[in-house]
Amino acid sequence: MRNSTILAILLGTLVVGCSSNDTTEVIWGWYVIDPRTQQGWNNIIFLVNGFSATIRLSVVAAVLSMIIGLIVVLPGLSDNRWVRLPSRVYVEFIRSVPLLPMLLWVFYGFPFLLKSMGINIPIEPFWGAVITLCISDSAFTSEIYRAGIQSIEKGQTEAAKTVGLNYYQTMLYVVLPQALRRILPALANQFIYIVKMSAFAYVIGMQELTKRAFELNSNEYRALEIYTFLIFEYLVLVLVISFFVRWLERRMGSDQRS
Numbered sequence: 646m647r648n649s650t651i652l653a654i655l656l657g658t659l660v661v662g663c664s665s666n667d668t669t670e671v672i673w674g675w676y677v678i679d680p681r682t683q684q685g686w687n688n689i690i691f692l693v694n695g696f697s698a699t700i701r702l703s704v705v706a707a708v709l710s711m712i713i714g715l716i717v718v719l720p721g722l723s724d725n726r727w728v729r730l731p732s733r734v735y736v737e738f739i740r741s742v743p744l745l746p747m748l749l750w751v752f753y754g755f756p757f758l759l760k761s762m763g764i765n766i767p768i769e770p771f772w773g774a775v776i777t778l779c780i781s782d783s784a785f786t787s788e789i790y791r792a793g794i795q796s797i798e799k800g801q802t803e804a805a806k807t808v809g810l811n812y813y814q815t816m817l818y819v820v821l822p823q824a825l826r827r828i829l830p831a832l833a834n835q836f837i838y839i840v841k842m843s844a845f846a847y848v849i850g851m852q853e854l855t856k857r858a859f860e861l862n863s864n865e866y867r868a869l870e871i872y873t874f875l876i877f878e879y880l881v882l883v884l885v886i887s888f889f890v891r892w893l894e895r896r897m898g899s900d901q902r903s
Contacts, residue, residue: 677871692871692878693878694857699853702846703778703836703843705779707782707835710780710782714783718794719813719816721733739781744777747780770849774846774849782835793828796827802815802820829897830894833886833893840882840883858872858874
């Protein structure tokens with residue numbers, strides 16, 4: 646209900662703005678995204694074409710983040726402190742580095758480092774953003790996995806040992822399927838976080854939603870109207886993701902108490 650109200654308010658704002666009189670248009674300039682005019686329609690098409698890049702970037706980064714997070718967390722749960730140490734160092738270090746400086750380092754600095762080692766591999770904006778997002782998010786995903794795994798009763802892991810399962814088999818067949826059900830809402834929040842943080846990819850030239858809005862504003866000089874539309878785009882995207890996640894939670898029973 647609340648999501649519908651937010652959408653209604655935003656849509657009302659856009660409709661009222663686009664239908665304002667000539668005097669108001671001089672002040673607000675909603676004509677730049679007015680679908681009734683050829684210019685406005687072309688601008689809208691230009692802006693929404695950034696959806697594919699944003700979605701592709703977010704999905705690839707989220708999948709890689711979950712894989713890396715799982716690889717990081719399993720040694721981190723070991724009883725051996727020396728096995729746990731690399732995992733803890735990785736998590737604490739990555740969580741301490743802001744996303745934007747990491748993105749700039751990966752895109753501009755890392756190729757330089759590779760070149761000094763005799764490896765001449767340029768990094769495209771898409772892969773620079775993917776690498777940054779998946780590494781940055783993997784530290785948080787690792788902690789989500791850890792919380793979920795530790796919430797499973799110890800009796801189940803002990804029972805798995807009695808039937809001959811080793812540590813990794815116990816995790817794969819006994820613990821993780823139950824933990825995944827419990828941490829699904831938290832993983833969904835991390836995916837939404839990745840979607841929003843993907844906006845930083847505009848600084849390295851990736852043609853996603855924010856980059857297209859920035860370029861259009863450079864031509865039209867209508868920041869209020871264009872960036873309002875940009876916010877509306879992200880809002881729609883996040884609401885669609887939230888709807889799908891709620892459906893998935895109901896299917897998996899994640900919305901019920903264990």
